[in-house]
Amino acid sequence: MQDQMLLLKDATLIDGLGTDPYPGDILISGSRILAIGSFAPPADIRTLDCRGLVAAPGFIDAHSHSDLQVLEGRLEKTRQGVTSEVVGNCGFSTYPMARDAHAVHRFANGILCGGENWGWAGASAYLDALAKAPNAHVYSLIGHGSMRVEVAGNEQRPLSAQEMDRMEHLLDDALSAGAIGFSTGLMYAPGSCAPPEELERLCRVVARHGKVYATHMRSYSFGLEDAVEEQLQLAQRTGCRLQISHLQAVGRPNWDRQERVLQNIEQAAQEGVDVAFDCYPYIAGNTTLTQLAPQWALDGGLDRLIERLLDPVLRRRIAEESRAAMALPWTDVILTSVESEQNQWAVGLSLAAIAERRAQDPGDLLLDLLIEERGVATMLTFNQSTENLRRVLTHPLSIIITDGLFVRGKTHPRLHGTFPFLLGELCRQQGWLTLQEAIHKITGKPAERFRIPERGLLKPGYFADLILFDAAVIGSEANYAIPDVPPTGIRHVLLNGSFIEGI
């Protein structure tokens, strides 16, 4: 018996390129795929009967916030068939952290769900740690917000010439050390205060390295068109490869903006800008509660936000600006985690419902919650229309992502079910995409976009990251009320030719 070899026999093969499924076998030797399709396998090798199962490349989650959890071997993503993840999104990375760990923790823990004992000096230290991640290959973007906190703390001001030089060096070093790209989070303080010139200097560094620039733009609601325009111009001027993160139009008054920005993106692509975008297959998003406050109020960090909220004049101004920027009704904003014991009862309820129970105006409730939770709370928001969602998911320039984040509270169902939900509910039941189209958008296409070598396709010579699933039953029952339900239909996940146990 040849221990190093494994034959997956009589599967339906979906290769990750979007081509039609076809019957065949896969021969694996060690960590690599040796042969695909019809061939005469060596005698006397370990064989798995795959009749009734689809074999596909392991899924690539190109927009993940599991920067810390991938190191712990959590199985939420693996159970969905994910074998590769791209972390460091929306400006939040776990490095560089050499100066002030507390400042970086206060900046990033709302998204990364960490404690007080993480942080790496630079990309190479973090990438070394990632090499030991047990259940996935993890690729990292360096986050603009984390870099800015390292260089200038949580202050919101233009950088000095020396600080700007330092930012450039940090980015250059990270990309040289193996970070696969750069991300911004321009709705999150302090990254939100970066002027276009700062981004332009940094994007030139990205362009020089030929890597990808992924952006959580300045606005997805009332300012969506301007936000997209800023990024398209940035890519045009600097020549960097632009990936617009989780493209959507937030709030009913803004839903018709999506078609206009799609046209602008298509036109830029035709004119030679290397632009694409990604999206998650749910109408609700998930982020920090501080996103409902104007970001200038976070100048200096979360503790300064609390001080401002306790000042009656500033509080009034923050209240007015929050209200003016609200694109959603309070019934569509659900509290998903809080730090304090006293407010745990409110997790899972809308701000409208919580305000009613507390006999408060919802705008006041928001600001009081921020004070009571010292700024640390998360929310789920019902942002999009189903028609718009279908449009971005099926668009030729899109790839599909989870954007999943861990929270100490109620998670979003996307953390547990994104890809099975896509293949079961949206492909099999609703017919939005064929199975091979959807799989292309979560395997070969993200691998190409993020330049992940030798993964994402069923191809001889490629690493044997594979999943076997039952196309008739694949799906996810995870929903907003009960999110932490494992998906169904995924039978086996192989990483570098080895089965992952316990899925």
Ligand SMILES: [Zn+2]
């Ligand atoms: Zn984001």
